[in-house]
């Protein structure tokens with residue numbers, strides 16, 4: 001098993017489980033993350049995203065299963081892994097009694113960087129993130145977006161090979177979110193990025209590959225396009241009738257190539273096995289008074305809702 | 315290089331202390347000084363000599379020791395709780411390549427430093443307002459108690475700040491255990507005031523060894539080895555316990 005695990009992947013996870021008492025926060029979870037990619041982990045509240053990140057970043061031990069981060073086992077090579085990773089945790093963990101710059105200096109010292117190197121690096125990163133002018137202020141005087149950027153700077157200071165971001169943009173307004181996105185995109189390629197998010201738009205915008213998880217299990221994996229294609233199982237059309245909706249809905253519902261159907265008002269939504277079925281549908285509707293037929297794009301949000309259900313989580 | 319992380323975190327704590335040192339010292343000095351003025355000077359006429367020395371002199375070493383151990387305990391307990399539960403800074407330290415032991419050792423050192431600095435300042439203030447002068451051997455002997463005493467209470471504070479998640483609990487433990495332990499250990503009255511049956515029990519307390527030993531050291535220039543050994547061994551045991559408990563708690 002161990003030889004298989006030493007692959008070229010940045011992260012390898014095999015049959016990972018984590019139990020809190022009787023609750024399985026992670027349940028037989030497996031995943032590979034390729035080096036240099038941006039990987040997005042999507043899931044509703046309580047899905048197990050933070051638990052997974054805590055295990056990968058050596059903060060917590062799994063109940064069973066195997067994990068490798070840059071080929072190393074977090075249970076035995078914690079220190080080595082921690083020197084290779086940068087972590088932006090879900091909570092803001094800035095030190096509010098230190099200025100922004102002092103926060104960064106402390107972090108650099110904990111990484112054993114020498115002063116000459118970290119001073120230059122701090123100057124560069126603060127400049128890049130547009131925080132130079134505020135470096136001697138306490139983080140409490142920063143806006144939420146600036147604080148988040150500061151935490152990202154802190155995580156990047158020691159030039160990690162692998163960056164973990166646990167909900168990097170939660171609580172930010174759309175402008176700040178865009179700024180964080182832009183920054184993440186700009187550093188992409190130079191390192192592997194593993195991020196979690198609730199926002200489908202974010203995953204779609206940033207990530208090369210996306211995993212959707214719920215109740216501690218992986219339920220879908222692929223690029224955003226693959227997920228949309230695979231999971232909608234073909235195409236959805238909206239057909240708007242002038243009259244006799246009920247009659248045609250019955251007719252469509254009975255057809256073999258119609259996978260699913262919803263009626264609302266004068267409109268019938270039909271999910272087809274494949275787009276080739278459209279001609280069959282059109283033939284069946286011969287004579288009907290159709291106002292409009294349109295192709296409905298499914299968003300990642302639809303996919304997400306389909307997979308994880310619509311109920312609000314505790 | 316094992317203590318690189320400890321040093322970095324300790325420096326952080328000292329930087330923060332330096333910024334607030336003046337206001338902290340005013341608060342820290344006010345309490346023992348009030349007690350000193352009220353009991354040592356206000357009650358002087360009623361109490362007279364205790365164990366052969368003026369009452370003000372009798373309580374002075376204890377007040378300094380009390381300030382130091384209280385400051386050490388308080389710094390450790392609140393800092394641990396705050397950095398663990400409120401600010402999550404401990405978590406941000408834990409994702410860097412330092413060990414958990416380095417973090418807890420840093421916190422113990424910081425509590426210890428707070429205790430020593432504040433104790434010494436209160437000592438200076440008390441000496442400044444009293445006519446008593448001590449030979450330097452006495453001061454050295456006294457420091458031999460103050461140093462392990464502050465370390466002991468810093469470690470105890472780290473343990474409490476590690477296991478207690480609620481601030482109310484921390485306050486209660488201080489009121490029910492820490493303060494009584496300090497006050498019952500011969501701070502204000504000699505052990506001979508206790509009923510004979512109780513004395514062996516009180517003597518067995520490490521706090522008694524600390525307060526009695528520190529007084530004998532400062533007032534008489536003795537170095538009571540049994541007391542000193544007791545304080546040092548207890549400090550060592552509590553240190554080991556603190557490191558172990560912190561590691562255990564964080565590995566949950």
Ligand SMILES: Nc1ncnc2c1ncn2[C@@H]1O[C@H](COP(=O)(O)OP(=O)(O)OP(=O)(O)O)[C@@H](O)[C@H]1O
Pocket residue numbers: 020023024025043044045046047048049050051052090
């Ligand atoms: N320390 C803990 N003790 C007990 N249960 C826990 C603990 N931490 C997390 N859990 C539970 O494990 C499950 C997964 O939690 P986790 O924090 O990993 O979810 P998440 O996907 O990060 O959620 P969110 O999007 O809300 O951050 C949840 O049901 C949570 O209640």
Ligand SMILES: [Mg+2]
Pocket residue numbers: 049050051090166
């Ligand atoms: Mg989470």
